Amino acid sequence: MAVPLQHATATPGSLLSQAAQRLQPSATGSISQRARELKAEGRDIIALSAGEPDFDTPAHVLEAAAEAMAKGHTRYTTVGGIPELREAIRKKFQRENGLEFGLDQIVVSTGGKQVIANAMLATIDPGDEVIIPAPYWVSYPELVTFCGGRPVILPSDAAANFVVTPRQLESAITEKTKWLILNSPCNPSGAVYAESDLAALAEILRRNEHVHVLADDIYEHLIYSNVPFRTLASVAPDLSERILTMNGVSKAYAMTGWRIGYAGGPRHLIKAMEKIQGQTTSCPNSVAQWAALAALEGPQDLLADRRRSFMKRRDQVVDALNAAPGISCRKPDGAFYVYPSCAGTFGKTTRAGVAIKDDETFCRALLDETGVAVVHGSAFGIPGHFRVSYAASVEQLSEACRRIHEFCAALRATDGR
Numbered sequence: 001m002a003v004p005l006q007h008a009t010a011t012p013g014s015l016l017s018q019a020a021q022r023l024q025p026s027a028t029g030s031i032s033q034r035a036r037e038l039k040a041e042g043r044d045i046i047a048l049s050a051g052e053p054d055f056d057t058p059a060h061v062l063e064a065a066a067e068a069m070a071k072g073h074t075r076y077t078t079v080g081g082i083p084e085l086r087e088a089i090r091k092k093f094q095r096e097n098g099l100e101f102g103l104d105q106i107v108v109s110t111g112g113k114q115v116i117a118n119a120m121l122a123t124i125d126p127g128d129e130v131i132i133p134a135p136y137w138v139s140y141p142e143l144v145t146f147c148g149g150r151p152v153i154l155p156s157d158a159a160a161n162f163v164v165t166p167r168q169l170e171s172a173i174t175e176k177t178k179w180l181i182l183n184s185p186c187n188p189s190g191a192v193y194a195e196s197d198l199a200a201l202a203e204i205l206r207r208n209e210h211v212h213v214l215a216d217d218i219y220e221h222l223i224y225s226n227v228p229f230r231t232l233a234s235v236a237p238d239l240s241e242r243i244l245t246m247n248g249v250s251k252a253y254a255m256t257g258w259r260i261g262y263a264g265g266p267r268h269l270i271k272a273m274e275k276i277q278g279q280t281t282s283c284p285n286s287v288a289q290w291a292a293l294a295a296l297e298g299p300q301d302l303l304a305d306r307r308r309s310f311m312k313r314r315d316q317v318v319d320a321l322n323a324a325p326g327i328s329c330r331k332p333d334g335a336f337y338v339y340p341s342c343a344g345t346f347g348k349t350t351r352a353g354v355a356i357k358d359d360e361t362f363c364r365a366l367l368d369e370t371g372v373a374v375v376h377g378s379a380f381g382i383p384g385h386f387r388v389s390y391a392a393s394v395e396q397l398s399e400a401c402r403r404i405h406e407f408c409a410a411l412r413a414t415d416g417r
C-alpha cells in the first residue's frame with residue numbers, strides 16, 4: 001500500500017543559507033519603497049531617497065534598442081557581452097580615461113552591481129578583508145559579508161571632505177586585506193578624489209602588493225568642480241594588474257532600468273568573473289547591450305547639459321539646507337547627493353512630540369511629519385548625517401527644502417523651550 005509522503009515543515013532557519021541570513025535589505029531601497037507606499041495611501045510625498053537621475057534615457061538610445069529588437073537581437077549573447085559593445089567600452093576607457101585594455105580584459109554585466117558582486121564572488125574566501133571607506137554605498141559591505149568576507153570600515157572625515165588619507169589606509173591594511181573599494185565621485189558624500197589624493201594612496205598600495213583595488217567610477221560624468229575626473233589605474237598604471245575599473249551607463253545616461261555595467265581589469269580576474277556570470281545570469285540583456293552601445297558611441301554633449309542642470313540643483317539644495325536650523329551641509333564636488341549633518345537637531349522635539357535622538361529618528365520624523373523621504377546616514381556608515389538625492393525637479397527640491405526648513409524651525413528643546 002502506498003504510504004503518503006510526510007513533508008517535514010521546513011523552518012526558515014533550516015532552509016536559508018547562512019549567507020542569505022547574513023544579507024540585509026538595502027536601506028535606500030526600503031525607504032524608497034516606504035515612500036511609494038505612503039504615496040499610494042494618498043500622502044503628499046517627495047522622495048529624495050533614490051539614487052537615479054530623473055532624466056529620460058536619451059532618444060537615440062531608445063531608437064537603438066527598438067532597432068535591435070527589430071533586427072532580432074533577442075537571443076543569448078556571448079557571456080561577457082557582445083564584441084561590438086566591448087569594443088565601444090575599450091574605446092571609452094582609452095578616450096576618457098587613458099586606459100588600454102584588450103577585449104578579453106573587459107566584461108559587461110547586468111548593472112555595475114553585478115560587476116561588483118561577481119568580483120567579490122570570484123575573489124573572497126572566508127575571513128578575507130575588504131577596506132571600505134565610509135560613508136559608503138550600502139551594497140559594498142553587504143556583498144562582502146555575503147561572500148564570507150569581512151568589511152573593514154574606514155571612516156572619513158567631513159572636515160577632510162570625506163576623502164580617506166594614506167595614513168588611514170595604511171593603518172587598515174592587514175595580511176588578510178584583499179581589496180580596497182574606492183568610489184569617486186562618492187555615493188553618498190559626493191566626494192571626489194583628486195589626482196594627488198589617488199597618487200598618495202597609490203604609494204601605500206605599492207608597499208602592499210597583496211591589496212587589490214575596485215575603482216567604482218559610476219558617477220564619473222557628474223563632477224561640478226574644475227578638478228578633472230581621474231581613476232586610479234590612470235594615475236598609477238604600474239598597479240593596473242591589481243585594479244578593477246568599474247563603470248556603467250545607469251547614472252551618466254539615465255539608464256538605471258536597462259541594467260548594463262562593465263569593468264576593465266586583469267585577464268585572470270575578468271575570466272573568473274565571466275565564469276560566474278555564465279553560470280548565474282548567462283549574459284547581460286541582449287537589447288540593453290545594443291542600447292548601451294548607442295549611449296557610449298552616440299553624442300556626448302547631453303552629459304554636459306545634464307551636469308549643468310545637476311550643479312544648479314546642488315547649489316540650490318546646499319543653500320536651502322544650510323539655512324535650516326540644526327542642519328549643516330558642505331558642498332560636494334560630484335554625484336547627485338548631498339550628505340548634511342543633522343546633529344544640531346539632536347535632543348530636540350518635533351511639533352508632533354517626537355524626540356530626535358539620532359539621524360534615524362530625524363529621518364523617520366521628517367518623513368512622517370512632512371512627507372519628505374531622505375536616507376539616514378547610519379545606513380552609509382557615518383551616523384549624524386542624512387543623504388538627500390537632488391535628482392529631482394527644481395520645484396520638488398524647493399518644496400522639499402521648504403518643508404525641511406519648517407520642520408527644523410519648529411523643533412523645540414526637549415524640556416519645552
Ligand SMILES: Cc1ncc(COP(=O)(O)O)c(C=O)c1O
Pocket residue numbers: 051110111112113114137183186187216218248249250256259260261
Ligand atoms: C556607488 C554605486 N556603485 C554602483 C552602483 C550600481 O549601479 P548599477 O547597478 O545601476 O549599474 C550604484 C547604484 O546606485 C552606486 O551608487
